[in-house]
Amino acid sequence: MYSVRxxxxxxxxxxxxxxxxNLIKLTKNGLPVPDGFVIQTNxxxxxxxxxxxxxxxxxMERAIMNGTFSKELRDELAASFYELRESYASVAVRSSSVSEDLEGASFAGQYETYLNIKTEEEFLGKVKECWASFFSARVSGYKEKMNNDTAEPLMGVVVQGLINSEVSGVIFSRNPVTHDDGxxxxxxxxGLGEAIVSGSVTPDTFIVNKGTFQIDKEIGLKEIYIVSQEEGVTEKETSADMRNRFCLDDENIKELAMLTIKTEELYGYPVDLEFGFAENKLYLLQARPITTIVQDQKAADEEREFIMTPRDQKDFWLNMESNIEGPVSPLFASLIVPALEYGLKESTKTFPVMGIEIERVKLHQGRVFSRQHKTDDKLPAEQLEALFPILADRMYDIIQETFLPFYQKLDELAHTNHTRETALDAFRNLQDFYxxxxxxxxxxxxxxxxxNMMLESMYGQIEKENTSLLYEMLxxxxxxxxxxxRQLWLLSGQVKDSPELRRxxxxxxADELHQTLLQSNEGKRFLEQVGEFLQEYGWRSVKSHDLLEETWAENPYFAxxxxxxxxxNGYDFDSEFHKTIEKRKQLYAAFMEKIEDDGFREKFDRYxxxxxxxxxxxxDHxxxxxxxxDAKARLCLLKIGELLEKQGVIDDREDMWYLYSDEVEKALASPVPMQEKAAERKQLFQQYQLLEAPAYLxxxxxEQLQAAEQITGSITEDEKNTEHHIYGLAASSGIASGPVKVIRDASEFSLFSSGDVLVCKMTTPLWTSLFQDAKAVITDTGGILSHAAIIAREYGLPAVLGTRAATxxxxxxxxxxxxxxNGKITIVKRASC
Known part of the structure; x- marks a missing residue:
């Protein structure tokens, strides 16, 4: 017998x-699986x-396709096909290897799937294509990588009635991003599920608590959908209405969750499922063990001690999001997490300024978290006072003696064609320097x-409220x-003075400026000046604290x-800066008049x-x-990436961002293919970007919360919040009204208009250009000394930070x-009203 229902x-x-x-198991346990049969390996x-x-x-692939069926084999397979076609308008034909989807070695995506098969000839042809796929070069390479030495052609074929799903998708019974079993x-x-499996669409995402069935939703673009047609399938563009609403309602989601829990209990381990809804009926199309999650978690638990384990998560960890924006790439995590831990440990011992000592820094869901404890160590006031008059000069001396010479070496390495030995040496030196x-x-x-803390304490003895005014005095x-x-503003002045450039x-x-300027001599001369600017000021990335994004020095677009x-916008930098200076002087004079004690006034003035x-x-730091x-390191590492690409370790030099440092070292010492690992990490990184990271674990x-908020600002939403009011940190004084514009990353800068109120999670120096046009600034995170607070004060913008809820x-x-x-936001009118 060659086929069986x-x-x-x-x-x-x-x-x-x-x-x-898997389909046999699901069917026999009463789960809603479309009927079908299996063509067995024999x-x-x-x-x-x-x-x-x-x-x-x-x-062998070609030989299989050119081969013919014996009458006995053809008759049996055709009989099974026609029997199934009595119940279904068409069928799906899928390869089913013995090695596929087994624990420890998922071959998902390595074999073939064919949809909407209606005729006997088409059916038998697709069976041969499934068989041929067993001998393909990509599968052979995958089997070799997985140490799967199967020589016998153990390939079955699944033939299943095709469900013309209106909505379809995949489910992971354990959150694949957080590894949370709950x-x-x-x-x-x-449409049909192949659009999701192939990565052709950005789907809607739903995270469901398996105990309470609480649902968190993230809407996707759902760019296209796949449907059956007279022959085969076709892609169609979704309508605006389809894109702008969720494709599943809460009742559907709960039904899917209950089916997933039942299936997981049947298997006894985490599974991923494929499903489809057709005519309001749910169908389970496939189930398989989740292997990559187990492997990824094992790597986190056993191989890299800077990645947080589930046991770690029981402790109190503070998200360092006010300094490190969003998830970071694996390679950058390998550099920054050990460096932050080492630097914080050493410095909190030397300068225990907040009564806090850092114990550990670790990575969780791509985010950087720190664990600290309170300490009673205090630095003698006289030791600190000896440093206070020279803090800025001391910084510039350290930069001059330590950083700039190393940057010169990185500049040379950014133009070096490496051997494995020179690349390994450069990489290890970079790790040490971090x-x-x-x-x-x-x-x-x-x-x-x-x-700052000492001055703030003295200020508080006179002015009990509104600490933000102290920082406006600075x-x-x-x-x-x-x-x-200012340099960019001066360059804009040259543009305004030239009719040609102004035009x-x-x-x-903006994205055509560079090419347009290249078309004239005056444009070329101006680009030379921009190039000079970038050589001094261009060492910043689109995303602060990572290696992924271009630096300004690489691409003149940003400048x-x-x-x-x-x-x-006609912004006059010097005029506005002069106003800020005058406001500072006025605030300082007004405050000093409030101090009655001459000795205290003299001490406050000194500090x-x-x-x-x-x-x-x-x-400046x-x-x-x-x-x-980070910017200099990126250019240095790109040359190492070129070597790894040339040696077949990765497909593209920038894929190295998705390898950990130990993997880069091993690959430089002895090149091994890591393309699939890099691709999996890149996909996981993209999933991390969709997650709302907790402020703490x-x-x-x-007491711990209070200490943490000294470092980062508020980490919980204010209890005073109401439907029409949101409270946060008063970071820059004044009152302003305007329409909200939520900006989530640099790709959305062009959507911001003059007069908008900037609402975002946090800002970095790259965001400064938006402050010229903003009426006010609101952030989810950040304290009184965060970048958003400092720049808002410099630009004279009202700012409320650390709301935890604004976006x-x-x-x-x-x-x-x-x-x-007063740190208060009033919602005057909703956009939909």
Whole structure:
């Protein structure tokens, strides 16, 4: 017997192949599986014998396709096909290898699937294509990588009635991103499921709590859908209505969750499922063990100690999101997490300024978290006071002696064609320098934090509320971020003075400016000046703290777009900066008049002058260390990536961002293919980007929360929030009203218009260009000394930060009033009203 119906087959029959065994198991346990049959592995063996083929033949794929069915084999398979067609308009034909989808070695995507098969000839042809796929080069390579030495052609074929799904998708019974057994993840879109499996669409995503059935939703673009036609299938574009609504309702989602739980209980381990809804009926199309999650978690638990384990998560960990934006790539995590831990440990011992000592820094869901404990260690005041007058000069000395010489080496390495030995040496030196660099990073920052805290304490003795005014008394001091903006503004002045350049910047889209300028001599001369600017100020990335995105130095688009913004909005940098200085002086004079004690006034003035002179540290250390180190490292590492690409380790040099440092070292020492590993990590990284990261893990005590908020600002939503009011940190004084524009990343900058209220999770120096046009600023995260707070004060914008809720509660077009003096946002009118 070469074929057998699902209902009549044995569950343990390996001759059905793994996919077939799964469908047999599901059918026999009463789950809603479309009917079908399995062409067993002996059918391929018979076909090979009938055609006198040799399994080891290098051209076996072609030989299978050219072979013919014996009458006996053809008659049996055709009879099974016609019997199934009595119940279904068409069938799906899928390969089902014995090795496929077994625990530890998922062959998903390595074999073939054919949909909407209606005729006998088409059916038999697709069976041969499934058999031929067993001998394909990609499958042979995968089997070799998985140490699967199966020589016998153990390939079955599943033939199943085709369900013309209106909605279909896949389900992971264990959250594949967080590895949380208490959650399942559903990805769903319109039409047949091949669109999701092939990655052709961005599906809707639903995270479901398996205990409470609470649902978190993320809408996808659902760009196309696949449907059956007279012959085969076709892709169609979704309508705007389809894209703008979820394809599943809560009742469907709960039904899917209950089916998933039942299936998981049947198997006894995590599974992923394929499903379809047709005419409001749910069908289970496939189930298989989740192997990649187990492997990924094993790597986290056993191989890389800087990745958080489930046991770690029981402790209190603070998300460092106010400093490290979003998930970071595996390679950057390998550099930054050990460096942050080392630098923080060393510096909190030397400068225990907040009564906190860092114990560990680890990675969770691509995010960086720290664990700390309180300490009673205090640095003697006289030891700190000796540093306070020289903090800025001390920083510049460290940068000059430690960082700039290393950057010169990185510049040379960015133009080096490496051997394996030179690449390995460069990579190890870079790893070592990140440790040294972040020790100096916090060595620079922590004394300044101590000084700020002392001045803030003195200020609080006179002014009990509104600490933000103290920091407005420290605004209007030129730093590298402002200097960068001023240089761009000066370049925009040259554009305005030239009719030709002004015309280009007025009519050309930002992404066409570079090519347009190249078409004239004056444009070329201007680009040379932009190039000079970038050599000094271009060492920042589109995404701060990572290696993934282009630096300004690599692509003049970013500088040109900022220059264009200055040309269009008419912003006068020097005039506005002068206003900030004048406001600072007025606030300071008014505050000093409130101090009655002469001795206290003299002490406050001394500490104030020290703090004012060191206020450049926040932005200048970011310019020279945070941003520049990552940007220079990126260009150095791209040359190493070129070597790895040439040696067949990765397909593209930028795929190296998805390898961990130990893997890069091993590959440089002895090249091995890592394309699939890089691709899996890239997909996981994209899933991490969709997740809302928690502000902290574990269950902190009130004391721990209070200590944490000293570092990052508020980490919980304010209890005073109402339907019409959101509260946060008063970071920059004043009141302004306007329409909300939620900006989630740099790709959305062009959507921001003059007069909008900027609402975002956090900002980095790249975001500064938006402040020229904004009426006010609202963020989810950040404290009084965050980038958003500092730049809002420099630009005189009301700002409310650390709301923890703004990007969720506010929508584009909502009219809000932002009270930066009292940390209050009033929702005046909803966009839909």
């Amino acid at each position: 699902f209902q009549k087959a044995e569950e343990s029959s390996r001759s059905a192949g793994a996919k077939g065994m 059918a391929l063996t018979r076909f090979i014998e009938d055609n006198r083929l040799q399994a080891a033949d290098a051209h 959650e399942l993840m559903i990805s769903a879109s319109y 440790l040294k660099g972040y020790e100096e990073h916090f060595n620079i920052v922590f004394p300044q934090v101590a000084l 605004a209007g001091v030129m730093n590298k971020s402002l200097e960068t903006d 280009v910047f007025t009519v050309s889209p 040109l777009a900022n220059i264009q913004n200055y040309v269009r 104030y002058q020290w703090t004012l002179s060191s206020s450049v540290i926040k932005d 970011h310019f020279y260390i945070d941003a520049m180190l 574990g269950t902190p005590t009130p 969720d509660r506010l929508n584009d077009g909502d009219i809000v009033s932002v009270d930066g003096t």
